[in-house]
Amino acid sequence: MLETMESLPDGRVALRFTRRLAHPRELVWRALTEREHLRAWFVDILDYERSRLDFAPGADLAFVVGDLPTGRGRVTAHDPPVLLEYTWDAEVLRFELAEDGDGCLLTFTNIVDGPETATAVATGWDTGLDRLVTYLGGLDAVG
Template sequence: MLATMTVTEDGRYSLRFERRFRHPQAKVWRAITETERLREWFVQILDYDRLEFDLAPGAELTFVPKAEHAAMGTGHGTVTRFDPPDLLEYTWDSETLRWELTPEGDSCRMVFTTIFGERESGPALGSGWHIGLDLLAASLDGRDADRHAWESLPADYERVLG
């Protein structure tokens, strides 16, 4: 299911994704908060050996790219909300990332929201985070992701959000 985009009260844009995982909330929480788990699915251009991702309210975060992506520059953020294992929110430069987890029996529902400034960024962010969440599901399931399913995502998000 594709993300939905809305305009925030302050005139920025919000993409909302909802996913259900057949895994307990605690396992999904570890996947979004532990560096070793992030390596398996999160932004693939990051150097996880140099990432500063110590989570606590107000903590400063540093997102260091791998050497071959150094031109993108190091990103910085701050933890704005931290309520384990239900809510994690932090900034990454001008973007806000919010992860809300709700247990549903032995499963977990995730609502992931990203807030950003330029509407034109919506299709690229939509397809990128969609792929990331598919990688998260595959990682949790212990399987390879279906990369062929991603071929149409940029065009789908451009059609829906562009």
């Protein structure tokens, strides 16, 4: 669920979401960084075959959505399996994984241009993170 929506001094807005996951950080890290896992829960409209999603330190990223101009990004923080942060055009996406008993706590922060964008994307991220929880539960079922 959306925990906070904070206005930043530069006019941007930080949306913060948390999920308690009954999975070790290493498994969740793979779901956040590996193409075959991302396509199960992340942005539906992304062309995963044509996008460049190599989440290595300092890596350049490319987000391809149909015939639209390719979104560009860069990995700005990378500390497996604790922290992944990258840009997607003007946005910042930050995933933090903290140990929590036999699972982990995921804190996701999305920094966007302003309140209108924040309102427009908040529900989508809530849905996407719920899909991540469901997807990870399905991995348990297959062993």
